[in-house]
Amino acid sequence: MSTPAILVTGGAGFIGSHTCKALAGAGYLPVTLDNLSRGNRQDVRWGPFVEADTRDTARVAAALRQHRVSAVIHFAAYAYVGESVEQPEIYYDANVGGLLSVLRACREAGVDKVIFSSSCATYGIPDAVPICEDAPQRPINPYGRTKLIGEQVLIDYARAYGMHHAILRYFNAAGADPAGELSEKHVPETHLIPLALMAAAGRIPRLDVYGTDYPTPDGTCIRDYIHVADLADGHRLALTHLLGGGADLELNLGTGHGQSIFEVLDAVRRVTGRSVPTRLCPRRPGDPPALVADAGRARRMLGFAPQHSGIETIVRHAAPSFGVEKRHEERA
Ligand SMILES: NC(=O)c1ccc[n+]([C@@H]2O[C@H](COP(=O)([O-])OP(=O)(O)OC[C@H]3O[C@@H](n4cnc5c(N)ncnc54)[C@H](O)[C@@H]3O)[C@@H](O)[C@H]2O)c1
Numbered sequence: 001m002s003t004p005a006i007l008v009t010g011g012a013g014f015i016g017s018h019t020c021k022a023l024a025g026a027g028y029l030p031v032t033l034d035n036l037s038r039g040n041r042q043d044v045r046w047g048p049f050v051e052a053d054t055r056d057t058a059r060v061a062a063a064l065r066q067h068r069v070s071a072v073i074h075f076a077a078y079a080y081v082g083e084s085v086e087q088p089e090i091y092y093d094a095n096v097g098g099l100l101s102v103l104r105a106c107r108e109a110g111v112d113k114v115i116f117s118s119s120c121a122t123y124g125i126p127d128a129v130p131i132c133e134d135a136p137q138r139p140i141n142p143y144g145r146t147k148l149i150g151e152q153v154l155i156d157y158a159r160a161y162g163m164h165h166a167i168l169r170y171f172n173a174a175g176a177d178p179a180g181e182l183s184e185k186h187v188p189e190t191h192l193i194p195l196a197l198m199a200a201a202g203r204i205p206r207l208d209v210y211g212t213d214y215p216t217p218d219g220t221c222i223r224d225y226i227h228v229a230d231l232a233d234g235h236r237l238a239l240t241h242l243l244g245g246g247a248d249l250e251l252n253l254g255t256g257h258g259q260s261i262f263e264v265l266d267a268v269r270r271v272t273g274r275s276v277p278t279r280l281c282p283r284r285p286g287d288p289p290a291l292v293a294d295a296g297r298a299r300r301m302l303g304f305a306p307q308h309s310g311i312e313t314i315v316r317h318a319a320p321s322f323g324v325e326k327r328h329e330e331r332a
């Protein structure tokens with residue numbers, strides 16, 4: 001039997017490149033399609049590369065046909081809350097327009113299985129944590145709205161066209177390939193753990209802590225940090241489920257445990273043995289106080305069980321990406 005080919009849009013990006021590695025390890029051929037606006041060509045190492053924009057429907061359809069693709073994993077999107085508030089047009093265009101174009105290409109090429117990168121940002125400010133999948137989805141910024149629209153498009157396309165889907169709502173992706181073949185990087189860099197490591201390494205003067213007056217035990221925001229290798233494995237499981245004829249899925253991918261900003265900074269200090277200079281700042285607009293997944297449905301439906309997602313492991317695997325010496329080499 002030939003190796004099933006999977007089109008991975010955004011496969012040159014952070015989560016996409018880690019997922020391509022996991023897919024190749026599981027016997028799939030990942031075909032990356034990326035416009036390199038925010039990804040890295042050198043991280044496309046586990047299958048062919050198509051440099052194209054998702055909105056170029058003809059190029060996407062040609063890639064699907066050329067590689068006889070069995071399913072699509074659609075990562076390609078812009079993913080910054082603040083930027084989406086400043087420039088909503090590029091978000092609706094790339095995130096919603098890109099998805100519509102990929103789905104049109106799938107229908108033209110006869111591909112009927114799509115895995116979609118959604119986000120806990122679709123929940124907005126939740127009424128309660130942990131957040132289960134049936135909680136109300138009331139995004140509070142354009143980024144979250146583009147993801148919710150994407151989910152709704154997929155649900156409508158399933159009813160009308162029989163397009164099968166797995167909607168995966170990631171919580172905070174972090175860390176890097178445990179084997180060290182890929183690093184944690186984002187363009188531009190605005191994420192907490194990378195910036196804390198850069199502050200520990202002396203590459204930036206300090207980490208700004210956005211808000212210490214939230215209704216949380218230490219006053220800082222709580223997030224559910226999930227290791228990128230665990231997220232990659234979640235995609236492998238969802239793909240196996242869909243290719244095996246399993247029902248459509250709408251799942252959180254998180255750990256079920258939250259860390260405050262101060263707890264993350266403590267982990268960075270413990271792992272690196274270095275101090276993290278900080279400056280206490282006002283809240284960043286658009287940040288919900290606490291986002292933690294109810295991870296039960298993914299466990300029940302897919303057997304999803306994060307292996308690397310302790311905060312210290314995440315920080316230890318991310319640290320080399322930022323040139324911070326690890327204090328606990330023996331524990332790698
Ligand atoms: N990082 C997180 O914590 C997180 C959490 C929830 C959801 N997500 C979602 O996961 C997906 C991947 O996120 P990431 O952190 O790996 O981001 P990333 O920016 O590292 O990767 C996105 C990739 O998509 C590519 N891309 C963007 N627009 C494109 C277009 N129009 N055509 C072709 N390629 C395009 C970029 O070049 C980049 O390589 C995104 O859809 C994001 O919204 C991320």
Ligand SMILES: O=c1ccn([C@@H]2O[C@H](COP(=O)(O)OP(=O)(O)O[C@H]3O[C@H](CO)[C@@H](O)[C@H](O)[C@H]3O)[C@@H](O)[C@H]2O)c(=O)[nH]1
Pocket residue numbers: 079080081119120121170171172173190191192193195207208209210211221222223261284287291
């Ligand atoms: O310099 C910094 C950077 C971040 N934070 C705080 O740290 C927390 C986490 O922030 P960040 O790492 O920027 O992640 P999020 O804003 O939670 O967004 C990420 O996680 C979302 C899911 O929660 C995804 O949808 C987004 O794409 C992804 O960027 C938030 O409370 C931030 O205010 C700081 O205090 N200082």
